[in-house]
Structures are given as C-alpha cells and as structure tokens.
Amino acid sequence: xxxxxxxxxxxxxxxxxxxxxxxxxxxxxxxxxxxxxxxxxxxxxxxxxxxxxxxxxxxxxxxxxxxxxxxxxxxxxxxxxxxxxxxxxxxxxxxxxxxxxxxxxxxxxxxxxxxxxxxxxxxxxxxxxxxxxxxxxxxxxxxxxxxxxxxxxxxxxxxxxxxxxxxxxxxxxxxxxxxxxxxxxxxxxxxxxxxxxxxxxxxxxxxxxxxxxxxxxxxxxxxxxxxxxxxxxxxxxxxxxxxxxxxxxxxxxxxxxxxxxxxxxxxxxxxxxxxxxxxxxxxxxxxxxxxxxxxxxxxxxxxxxxxxxxxxxxxxxxxxxxxxxxxxxxxxxxxxxxxxxxxxxxxxxxxxxxxxxxxxxxxxxxxxxxxxxxxxxxxxxxxxxxxxxxxxxxxxxxxxxxx
Numbered sequence: 001x002x003x004x005x006x007x008x009x010x011x012x013x014x015x016x017x018x019x020x021x022x023x024x025x026x027x028x029x030x031x032x033x034x035x036x037x038x039x040x041x042x043x044x045x046x047x048x049x050x051x052x053x054x055x056x057x058x059x060x061x062x063x064x065x066x067x068x069x070x071x072x073x074x075x076x077x078x079x080x081x082x083x084x085x086x087x088x089x090x091x092x093x094x095x096x097x098x099x100x101x102x103x104x105x106x107x108x109x110x111x112x113x114x115x116x117x118x119x120x121x122x123x124x125x126x127x128x129x130x131x132x133x134x135x136x137x138x139x140x141x142x143x144x145x146x147x148x149x150x151x152x153x154x155x156x157x158x159x160x161x162x163x164x165x166x167x168x169x170x171x172x173x174x175x176x177x178x179x180x181x182x183x184x185x186x187x188x189x190x191x192x193x194x195x196x197x198x199x200x201x202x203x204x205x206x207x208x209x210x211x212x213x214x215x216x217x218x219x220x221x222x223x224x225x226x227x228x229x230x231x232x233x234x235x236x237x238x239x240x241x242x243x244x245x246x247x248x249x250x251x252x253x254x255x256x257x258x259x260x261x262x263x264x265x266x267x268x269x270x271x272x273x274x275x276x277x278x279x280x281x282x283x284x285x286x287x288x289x290x291x292x293x294x295x296x297x298x299x300x301x302x303x304x305x306x307x308x309x310x311x312x313x314x315x316x317x318x319x320x321x322x323x324x325x326x327x328x329x330x331x332x333x334x335x336x337x338x339x340x341x342x343x344x345x346x347x348x349x350x351x352x353x354x355x356x357x358x359x360x361x362x363x364x365x366x367x368x369x370x371x372x373x374x375x376x377x378x379x380x381x382x383x384x385x386x387x388x389x390x391x392x393x394x395x396x397x398x399x400x401x402x403x
Contacts, residue, residue, distance in 0.1 A: 002282040003297035009385050011275070019353045023134050025169055025332055025381035026221045026357045030268075037271035041264035045107075048260055060265045066266035069273035070228050072287045073221075074195070074214060075205035080234040083256040085265065088196050088215045088227045089118040094121035094256065095213060095229060098242040102158055110136040110162045110189075113365040114146045114173060117213075118119035119163045119194040120365060132160065141370050144168070144323020144334075146221045148176040152183040159189040166198030166209065170363035170379065172200070172332030173325045181210035187265060193343035196220055196227075200383070201302060201330040203295035203324060212236060222384075223272030224265040229256075279384060294299055298384045305382050306331035312395040318402025321368050322377055331382035337402055342378050345401065349378075352397045358378045 009015050011031040021029060041062065047055040049063070056205075085091035100123075103109075107128045111120045113136060121152065127134050137151040146164075148149040157164060162184040167174045181191040193211035195204065200221040206214055213236070230235050237252040242253050276294060277283065283293035300333035313321050313333055321335045337345050346358035360367040360376040367376045380394060 001289050002280050003294075003301050004281070005385065006385050007281075008279060009387065012385055015385060019355055020386075020393050021355050022380045022382065022386065022390060022394060023355045023357050024220070024383035024386070025198065025330075025361070025379060027225075028200070028222045028383050030224070030383070031222055031272075031275050033275050034268045034271045037339050038224060038264045038268040041267040046263040050191060059261075062263050062270070063261055063283045064401075066269045069270045069287070070216070070230065072291060073204065073273050073276070074199065074216060074230050075207065075288070076230045077207070077232075078234050080235065080253060081231040083229045083231070083237070083253045083311045084127050084261060085227050085229070085257065087225075088116075088194070088217050088229075089122075091227055091229045092118050092192070092194075092215060094242060094258075095128045095192065098240050099161060099166075099192075100126035100130055103127065103130035103132045106158055107132040107160045108135055108154075108156065108158045109133070110135045110137060110151060110164075112146055112151060112164050112175075113139045113369045114171075114175065114196060115163065115165045115363070115365065116169045116196065117362045117364045119165060119192065123161060123163050123192075127131060133158075135159075135217055136365070137164075139173075139323070139366060139369055141323065142324045144171040144173050146173060146175040147328055148179040151175075151180045155180075155183050155187055155189060157187055159184065159187055161192060163192045163194070165194040166211075166214075167195070167201065167330050168363065168366065168367050169197045169322045170332075170361050170376075171334050172197075172329035172381075173323070174328040174330065177209050177211065181212075185210065197330055197332070201299065203292055203299070206230060206232060218269050218272060219273060222275060224262075224268040226262065226265045226269060252322060276384075291400070302331045302382055302384065302386075305386055305388060309333055309380065309382065309391050309395070310390065312391070315397070316399055316402050319398055322372065323366075331378045331386075335380070336372075336377040337398075342375055345378050348393070348401055354394055354397060358393075 014029040046059040067082040135154040184191045199216040217223045277290035279294040280297040283290040342358040357379040
C-alpha cells in the first residue's frame with residue numbers, strides 16, 4: 001500500500017488550522033480538488049439543462065459524470081441507478097412516499113434501534129398512515145451490536161420493507177446486512193439500507209450487500225453537501241412513480257429529483273470520488289479499480305487508528321465507552337465522563353483544539369436503548385485524513401479531564 005496520510009492531509013486546507021478534526025461522522029472536510037471543481041464550474045459557467053448552448057450542455061455533462069462517479073463508488077451496475085437530492089433525510093422521505101403507496105392494514109415494516117432517525121421516522125410515519133404495523137429490531141445495549149437474527153426474526157410474509165443501517169452513525173456498529181437483505185428478498189420485501197456512515201469506511205459493492213436501495217451522503221466522504229440514493233438496478237426505479245410536476249421529466253432517474261440539480265456541487269462530487277480513488281498513489285486502472293485499491297489502503301489506516309483509540313479509551317478509568325461493539329465497526333467511539341454533561345466535555349475538548357460531536361446525533365432510538373436519553377454522549381469519529389497524532393492528542397486530553 002502507498003497511503004501517505006501526511007500527503008493526504010496536505011490536500012485539505014481546513015486542516016492547516018492546527019486542530020484535530022475528529023468529527024467526520026458529522027461531516028468531513030473538503031480537499032482542494034473538490035473546492036477547485038466547484039469553483040471552476042461557477043467560473044466557467046453553467047446553465048440549466050435543455051438549452052442549445054455550451055453552458056447548458058456542460059450542466060448535462062456534469063450530471064451524467066456525477067451519476068457515473070457515484071455508481072463507481074458504490075459498485076452500482078448503471079449510472080441510471082443514481083438519484084440525487086439535498087440530503088439523505090429528504091431523499092428517504094421522497095422514497096418512503098412512493099414505496100409506501102399500496103401499503104395496507106396488516107402489512108408490516110421492519111426498522112431498527114441502531115439506525116439514524118432518517119431511516120426510521122419516514123417509514124414509521126408512512127406505515128402509520130397506511131395502517132401497517134411497525135416492528136422494531138432491538139440492539140444489544142451492552143455491546144451496541146445488532147445481531148442479524150434480531151432483524152430477520154421480525155421479517156415475515158406480510159413484510160413490505162426492511163430499513164437497516166450498514167453502519168451506525170453513533171456507535172460505528174456494522175451489522176450483517178447481507179443476511180438481513182437476503183431474508184427480506186426471500187419474502188418479497190424491499191430493503192432500504194442507510195450507507196451514510198458505511199460508505200466512507202468501506203469498499204462498497206451494492207450487489208454483495210443485496211440492498212434494493214442504498215443511501216449515501218457526499219459530505220461524509222469529502223464531497224459537497226449532497227446525497228444520493230442508489231438503486232440495485234435501473235428497473236427498480238422504472239417501476240416507481242413519485243409525485244412530480246406535470247412538465248418535469250418523466251424519465252428515470254430524473255423524475256425522482258425535485259427541481260434543478262446543483263450543478264456545481266455535482267462537479268464537486270465527481271472530484272471527490274476521483275480524490276478517493278487516488279488516495280493510494282500506487283492505484284491504477286479504471287476508476288473502480290483505483291477505488292478498490294485506495295479503499296483497502298484507507299481501511300487499513302483507519303483500522304490501526306481505531307485500535308489505538310478504542311484501546312486508549314478502555315485504559316482510562318474515568319471514561320466510559322458506550323455500546324462498544326466487539327464485531328466489525330467504523331472508527332467511531334461514543335463515550336462519556338460520568339458526572340459530566342456531554343456538552344460540557346465536548347466544549348472542554350474544543351478549548352483544547354479537538355473537534356468532536358456530542359448529543360444524540362439523531363440516533364434517537366439508540367440513545368434511549370442505551371439508557372442515555374437525548375443528552376447522549378460524546379462522539380469521536382475518525383476519517384481517512386486523521387493522523388495518529390490526532391488520536392494521541394485526544395487520549396491525552398481525556399486522561400487529563402478524567403483525572
């Protein structure tokens with residue numbers, strides 16, 4: 001592997017401020033190539049699609065390039081599988097509205113306590129309107145894990161949809177999505193997988209996951225604030241007909257996208273995927289080939305840092321890590337200092353130059369299952385640009401605060 005974290009960090013202007021940016025799960029920073037791509041799109045000029053002039057054709061080309069880039073990133077079979085929107089939450093509500101059409105009393109929907117509320121509430125609300133039952137898979141509050149059987153045991157002949165995260169945004173837990181989606185497929189149910197925290201820390205192959213729909217947010221993997229839902233195949237979208245304006249395109253995936261796409265941000269998406277594909281300097285070949293090599297290098301780097309972080313927290317008497325999963329997980333630690341409010345701890349860390357998140361992080365069901373309530377805890381989440389010095393710095397300050 002030829003992953004050089006200092007070389008990677010040099011591409012991120014924000015990291016020059018000297019702080020330790022340990023809040024990647026809330027949103028990563030942006031490298032210079034992405035900044036340049038967004039700026040260049042505005043500088044050269046783009047117009048709305050459909051015009052008989054170069055700036056309009058340029059916008060159409062950017063959209064097509066962005067669909068192809070995201071398809072490469074997640075291993076989708078076709079760029080036509082990619083639907084863009086302003087956020088994962090907005091897109092999930094969009095898809096919930098169309099997928100819930102036809103649900104009836106007696107039908108069932110399965111959600112989990114491990115998920116971000118954006119992959120819980122839209123399905124619950126639409127199920128309630130339809131009179132369908134909601135079945136909730138409970139996480140293990142001690143380990144923070146979600147054994148596959150806790151989900152699959154709830155899936156039956158009346159199940160219409162299974163919503164599950166591929167990686168917890170709060171605890172980092174990576175459940176066995178393949179087993180869950182396979183069981184959903186056996187009964188003819190659809191699976192909607194939240195990959196927002198999974199995609200930044202995995203080499204994603206949509207077909208291997210077995211997800212019918214996979215959601216990802218570009219601003220969690222060094223891109224602009226933009227999200228995508230990727231279908232398993234174009235046919236999945238062709239058979240869905242969301243509400244739309246009468247003159248809006250009726251082709252797929254365009255008919256799922258409300259209004260005009262943010263062309264400059266989509267240019268940034270293309271640049272972000274290219275950036276991720278080049279994180280290992282020895283990677284070559286097609287973009288998918290380069291992504292495979294670079295993602296493996298990133299995962300090795302993050303795994304080493306996560307081991308240092310998890311072991312370091314475990315060695316601190318005055319720090320409690322909540323729901324520490326023993327199985328696969330992202331480099332995310334959710335913890336607290338007994339007797340201190342999470343907001344207070346996060347503020348003290350910020351004063352020492354450490355950016356961490358605090359609260360419930362919209363993992364509403366999870367914080368309550370852990371017995372913490374909405375105050376939640378403190379979350380440190382590592383990224384591909386995190387250095388060992390960043391992690392050591394956090395552990396040193398936590399040792400000082402806990403003593």
